Amino acid sequence: MNSLGNGVMVSGYGVIAHERVVRCLGEPARASAFRLQTQEAHDEYLLDDQKLAAIELTNKKSIRWVDRTTKMVVGAARVAFQAAGLTGSKTDSQAGMMVGTGLGCLSTNEEFMLGYKTGGPLSVSPLLFAYTVPNAVVGAVATELKLLGPTMTYAGGASAVFAAGWSATLEVLRYQAKQMILAGYESQAKLATRFQNCWDTQFRFTSSRAEGAGVLIMESEEVLASRQGKGLARILGWGMSFGGERGLNFEGGLLRAVTQALTINNLNPHQISMVIPAAPATSEIGVQERAVLRTLECGHAEILPPLGAITGFGSAATGIWSIIQGIEAVQAAGKRIPAPVALVNVFGFDGAIGSLLLGAV
Amino acid sequence: MSLLTPEPGDRPKHVVVTGMSLICALGSCLEESWEGLITGRDGIRVAANFAMQGQRSNLAAEVAASYPYKPGPRSWALVREAARQAIANAQLSPESLSVGGVCLGTSLGGWGYAEDLLLRETLPDIDPELDLGFPYFAPTSRLAADLKLSGPCQTISNACSAGTSAIGSAFESIRWGQTDLMIAGGYDVLTAMTYSGFHAIRAASTKGIKPFDRTRDGLILGEGAAILVLESLDHAVNRQAQIAAAVLGYGSSCDGYSMVRPDPTGSGAAAAMAQALNQAALTPQQVDFISAHGTATTYNDPMETAALKKVFGELAYGIPVHSIKGMIGHTLGAAGAIEAVVCCRIIQTGLIPPTIHLHNPDPLCDLDYVPNEARQATVRVALSNSSAFAGNNAALVFGAGTR
Numbered sequence: 030m031n032s033l034g035n036g037v038m039v040s041g042y043g044v045i046a047h048e049r050v051v052r053c054l055g056e057p058a059r060a061s062a063f064r065l066q067t068q069e070a071h072d073e074y075l076l077d078d079q080k081l082a083a084i085e086l087t088n089k090k091s092i093r094w095v096d097r098t099t100k101m102v103v104g105a106a107r108v109a110f111q112a113a114g115l116t117g118s119k120t121d122s123q124a125g126m127m128v129g130t131g132l133g134c135l136s137t138n139e140e141f142m143l144g145y146k147t148g149g150p151l152s153v154s155p156l157l158f159a160y161t162v163p164n165a166v167v168g169a170v171a172t173e174l175k176l177l178g179p180t181m182t183y184a185g186g187a188s189a190v191f192a193a194g195w196s197a198t199l200e201v202l203r204y205q206a207k208q209m210i211l212a213g214y215e216s217q218a219k220l221a222t223r224f225q226n227c228w229d230t231q232f233r234f235t236s237s238r239a240e241g242a243g244v245l246i247m248e249s250e251e252v253l254a255s256r257q258g259k260g261l262a263r264i265l266g267w268g269m270s271f272g273g274e275r276g277l278n279f280e281g282g283l284l285r286a287v288t289q290a291l292t293i294n295n296l297n298p299h300q301i302s303m304v305i306p307a308a309p310a311t312s313e314i315g316v317q318e319r320a321v322l323r324t325l326e327c328g329h330a331e332i333l334p335p336l337g338a339i340t341g342f343g344s345a346a347t348g349i350w351s352i353i354q355g356i357e358a359v360q361a362a363g364k365r366i367p368a369p370v371a372l373v374n375v376f377g378f379d380g381a382i383g384s385l386l387l388g389a390v
Numbered sequence: 391m392s393l394l395t396p397e398p399g400d401r402p403k404h405v406v407v408t409g410m411s412l413i414c415a416l417g418s419c420l421e422e423s424w425e426g427l428i429t430g431r432d433g434i435r436v437a438a439n440f441a442m443q444g445q446r447s448n449l450a451a452e453v454a455a456s457y458p459y460k461p462g463p464r465s466w467a468l469v470r471e472a473a474r475q476a477i478a479n480a481q482l483s484p485e486s487l488s489v490g491g492v493c494l495g496t497s498l499g500g501w502g503y504a505e506d507l508l509l510r511e512t513l514p515d516i517d518p519e520l521d522l523g524f525p526y527f528a529p530t531s532r533l534a535a536d537l538k539l540s541g542p543c544q545t546i547s548n549a550c551s552a553g554t555s556a557i558g559s560a561f562e563s564i565r566w567g568q569t570d571l572m573i574a575g576g577y578d579v580l581t582a583m584t585y586s587g588f589h590a591i592r593a594a595s596t597k598g599i600k601p602f603d604r605t606r607d608g609l610i611l612g613e614g615a616a617i618l619v620l621e622s623l624d625h626a627v628n629r630q631a632q633i634a635a636a637v638l639g640y641g642s643s644c645d646g647y648s649m650v651r652p653d654p655t656g657s658g659a660a661a662a663m664a665q666a667l668n669q670a671a672l673t674p675q676q677v678d679f680i681s682a683h684g685t686a687t688t689y690n691d692p693m694e695t696a697a698l699k700k701v702f703g704e705l706a707y708g709i710p711v712h713s714i715k716g717m718i719g720h721t722l723g724a725a726g727a728i729e730a731v732v733c734c735r736i737i738q739t740g741l742i743p744p745t746i747h748l749h750n751p752d753p754l755c756d757l758d759y760v761p762n763e764a765r766q767a768t769v770r771v772a773l774s775n776s777s778a779f780a781g782n783n784a785a786l787v788f789g790a791g792t793r
Contacts, residue, residue, distance in 0.1 A: 091648055125644065132525055133547060138501070141583060142508040149444040150586035158587035159649040159779065162497060162549040163526065168780025171646040177661065179642040180782050181555055184499070184526035184547040192544045192559075199562055219513070220504055220524065227521035269568060271491065271534045271543040285540060289568065379527035380534060381543040 038260035041113025046241030047074035074239035125178025129190030131344030133163030136218035187348035191383025213349030243349035266293035363389035409480025409619030415451035451612030451719030461502025472615035490571030491541025495552030496723035499526030551776035554726030558640035576727030577615035601684035601713035612719020641665025645781030656697030684713020
């Protein structure tokens, strides 16, 4: 254990999303901007097919074609690598990738099954079949960026990104992977809409639909210093728990998750200066979340609006965007207060809860 | 224990296996399946339950018909039953279980529900069972709710290495103090999408599955589920649990080579296995047995042989390696979990199930694959290897008792 590094930093991020999401992420700490935009929050925030079509892989010899979902992640990864100052030789071959998603490559699966339905089993597309697994995006990004390190794909909703983030942190600290890519993605499809409608009805959740991807680059502080890179935020702790079916015990689950995240780095709740909540205060989940913050006695913390309420709910994409919101918030707060700590909470479709503590650099 | 700012003396926890279950084409419980495996029984036959109309083949390794006919409920039923058996095997009370979490690997989760919807003439009105049942995570989530778990609830969807990765992820959760108990494993059932898809990419056989044989022409899909109860050693000892084996190491890697073909040099698979051994602090000399992915596809078997030679050098020729897929088919997300259970059982019994249908070894596959007949051996350390679509590789190391 003593051979572990000093910490894990986020050195870059990239987002492929509807322009409203990008705009929100650009103004993280300004609650007024969020409130303004919340009033228009009942649209769909889907991506322009033509813009996505422009994302092509460079390694055509290995991958001739990628689906729409994969393009989102490849596009976000490229932006993140550029933002982190990682190009070509600076990327270590032992870099790996951890991914979280909710419904995975559902749109591609639907397209595959359309071929099956209309032409029978013998007419299905072998090209599409390669993209009917949620980890297809990892294969494409790894081939494109020549990543040979550890990979794992979690499927569960917004919290899946947090499980993936915990794994990525372990890989950076324990296995010396020089860089780990943490990605979250979600694409919309016919069944995704049905699922969300059903979820909204069953669980009394209200949200509009969104899709897109986000990618973070995580590195150890030593690696970042050795390549003279710039850290944007520090990972201080992750917590994971189960909040029961339909979020019935969200309060108990969130308390466990936040406590776990705090314990990992021996922090106390009073150090939390801002919270990116899992849900709006008016929702059932939101009420339970505020109760947890009171129990922890971190009521002094500034509570930012939950991103999903503004940008539409994009499940795992919202999970990673919330982390990016936390990074930007902690960066901005670092100019006003000493050692700000942001708590980011998410609640997944699968009932899993994730908490993350981020610190300023 | 603090991971990010460790105190002197902080150590990762030891992780042990205290309960297991296995449901596959050879049996509806661990004992029945194990009996089939050590006697080299072929579980592949003309599918009786899964609709094969218009498919290129009618062969599959189905589990018993007593499970619900439709693939969606079938996956949930398999998960529930496999978990029930593993928990019973671990002699865990509901109270002691509630502190734990769950991590299951799958290629498809509840996808059968989605196929049911998509293959209808028109989409029906909202149907909560179908609409909430199809996501990858639905069976995991239902299990966590059923068992009233409070720890991590995770679904790994790494295609064919998902079961191995799920056990690896659960192992890390315990090792680094997130929880003391995890229900971990994998499952998958036959679906129209995977069956037609594997034939479309010419990776599936219409005759039989012959790992490492020169006449092999692909995999045959199977279905099943396997669950392991993992605990920290302290937790297991405190409740006086029977320890079946220890999980010693986990590794994963990416080929970065192709979406559907493995890197023929085996570098990616070798990296995952080396990482697992490294974490276990073991040398190649200490490995007594290897469970291969062994899918019987043109590309996998020579690649895997090359990978083993990279990791073990000349030692590779002296270590028994087997593939059980000739008996139970390729069970996708369940495969790695089933193979993990088999590794633990081999450590317990000293009996290695054979690689069946291996009569004409491929010259490129020249290791000791335990052909056609089970073998007795003292196995203290077993390595299990898995590979998947999109170039994902994962490996686990199991050891006898505790270290």
